[in-house]
Amino acid sequence: MVLLPAALAACSLLAPKPDAEIVKARAEAFYKARLAGDAESAYSFAAPSYRAVTSLDRFRQRHVVGTHLQGVEVVNVECESQASVCTARTRLDFVPPPVMVGGRAESVGGVQSTYRDERWIKEDGGWWRYFDPLK
Template structure:
């Protein structure tokens, strides 16, 4: 085997190992990771990543530009997190998400505020996606 073939074999093995790791995760763990990625992308105005984590059914109806128009350019979110994930059915989970932001009120220096919200995730085409109503 040449060095190039060894390198290709190592890359292939690494990819398969990564798939095996994902396959061993519970639905709750998979949703937690994807919800964390979605909200981190939203907090950092990474629209492309946030949009890519939305359900294919939504992306068939709305463009990335439509998504940005709906949600704006970004928010003053300082921290995001996933507190808990509960799966109600085989194809539906709810992620309890925490968002910490600094309220922007002219003339006032307000402290950071943390709020929680429930985020729905659905299983489509073997992958978990954030549900977004059209």
């Protein structure tokens, strides 16, 4: 009788995590790397098919350098049933870059927020952030 609860607990530890939980954790880790300016770590979350055609330097220029992110929250993740695609709804907090007014740069304001739906795909047995290599 004492072994039954222990056996059930062990089974729950071995049970695979739901895809949405895995994607949420990976999305949070991806943005943690971006916020830290760690392009190499952020790049490691991109799909292998993307990394095969896009260099780290190109990724850094497009997705890390010059960003004004202040904070990120992965609000929720929805995965398509029987599919290898999940969408992570993400709130991005950022400071807009200054605008030129009368020949001088002026601040647009403080921290602003926006929401973005980001696609994660299952490829080579793992979950990866989808980036369009043509953009």
